Amino acid sequence: MSPASIAAPALVRARPTPPVRIVHLGIGAFHRAHQAWYTAHAADAADWGIAAFTGRSSVVADELRAQDCLYTLIERSSEGDRSETIESIVDAHPGDDVTMLLELLRRAEVAIVTLTVTEAGYRLDDDGRLRLDDPVVAGDVDAVRATRGTDAVPAVRSVVGRLATALRARHDAGLSAVAVVPCDNIPDNGRALADACRAFVEAVDPGDSGWLDQTASFVSTSVDRITPRTTIEDVATVRVLTGRSDSIPVVTEPFTDWVLHGRFPSGRPAWEDAGARFVTDIRPWELRKLRILNGAHTLLASFGALRGHATVDAAIRDPECRNVVERWWDEVENGLPDGLDLENYRASLVQRFANSRIAHHLDQISQDAPAKMRIRIIPTVLHELDNGRHPLAGLTAIAAVLVREGIRPDVTSITTELRRLSPALAARSDVPRSVADIARELERQSEALPLGPMTMPEHRRQHP
Ligand SMILES: NC(=O)c1ccc[n+]([C@@H]2O[C@H](COP(=O)([O-])OP(=O)(O)OC[C@H]3O[C@@H](n4cnc5c(N)ncnc54)[C@H](O)[C@@H]3O)[C@@H](O)[C@H]2O)c1
Ligand SMILES: O=P(O)(O)OC[C@@H](O)[C@@H](O)[C@H](O)[C@H](O)CO
Structure with a gap:
């Protein structure tokens, strides 16, 4: 029997599963190498679990759930590999599970929404404004309008449509504000996302966006850690390095940086323990x-x-x-x-x-x-x-x-x-x-x- 065909043991959680207090939209390699790593390395990691949503297909959510949302992070320098199991993600869902997204935002203990959905995922025009004429965005505006005043959950498909709908659910539940923390390579990404959410909300209900500022604090960030797509070879490497089976490891460089500017009205992990920098001018x-x-x-x-x-x-x-x-x-x-x-x-x-x-x-x-x-x-x-x-x-x-x-x-x-x-x-x-x-x-x-x-x-x- 070849070594590859011998079943390897699964990854195991070494610490108790932390409670969900962060919701993430767009679970690709980068989130797992960056924000999830910072959260796992904060001194208060035991208090901060992440529920992650995919952007489009459900594949990563299925794979994560199949291994208790644990995965191996390989820090790859020019000299060699270092591996660790990351335990901060505790649940994963397909992006189109809007019911679950709303349910999470209606939980008082949820304090943060992070995003890595690529620049294209925001559907902004050349001037950085939400493309309200984009068919997906326009469809979302109609879907939200159609379900206003009912218990039905609109089948929103755009990132901004989903986020704005979830924030509205939180507002309607009378809960404290969350911090919304976009981590994509867009200048002043917090302001850009705030403007996009406001444009969406105004398109649904002109003149009714005042609630947004009471419900969300948009934080701007600059993120840095080179993280290519995971390959088949990476999966094999993890098995050799750790002796464990992991179908979705992530390979990244040792360097990492995270600069943030903004308020966290319902608290945050001590990300600075892992080197995050909170600045007044980003x-x-x-x-x-x-x-x-x-x-x-x-x-x-x-x-x-x-x-x-x-x-x-x-x-x-x-x-x-x-x-x-x-x-x-x-x-x-x-x-x-x-x-x-x-x-x-x-x-x-x-x-x-x-x-x-x-x-x-x-x-x-x-x-x-x-x-x-x-x-x-x-x-x-x-x-x-x-x-x-x-x-x-x-x-x-x-x-x-x-x-x-x-x-x-x-x-x-x-x-x-x-x-x-x-x-x-x-x-x-x-x-x-x-x-x-x-x-x-x-x-x-x-x-x-x-x-x-x-x-x-x-x-x-x-x-x-
Ligand atoms: N990978 C890196 O080295 C790196 C470093 C710094 C910043 N970033 C930022 O993070 C982003 C994501 O990087 P990644 O490597 O995880 O990418 P990725 O391709 O794995 O995508 C991440 C997530 O975004 C979702 N997505 C992609 N296009 C979308 C769309 N049009 N609408 C909605 N969701 C969409 C995907 O489904 C996935 O869940 C980058 O685009 C960049 O802005 C990445
Ligand atoms: O799609 P982009 O251009 O925003 O990103 C591609 C890479 O330049 C990017 O992912 C870098 O690796 C990253 O920004 C390093 O921190």
């Missing part, structure tokens, strides 16, 4: 993270792919990629305030990107790259131009993303795309031509690769 930290790390990711995901690389570590080892990333960071630094310890952050980031034992696929990172560029790249490019400098690295990032998106590298096509992305940038004389020149050169270099031109990223192949 903006500088959020800019550092979104422009230095996520900006470089967006740059590598396109420029690196055009040079034939598949993962972040392969790309950052390529001197051309490393050089453009360093130039990009110089450009970003010009627009950031002092006191952000940028020298160390940059140096540690090179090590983090180069961790070849974490296979972070460029294809995964390149999802929705044009929209992300608006926040992570374009403000720096405009700032550099305003100050009379030529932001070659930023323009290279824009050109590379557009080439990867299949935009033709002529001035007319590039101008059209730039107008969509940022009218202010498109209006700068010379910018469309510069981007088109760089794009042509990148396309030429990509076509000259030994394996031929890079194919389109996976998401573009699926959704042309």
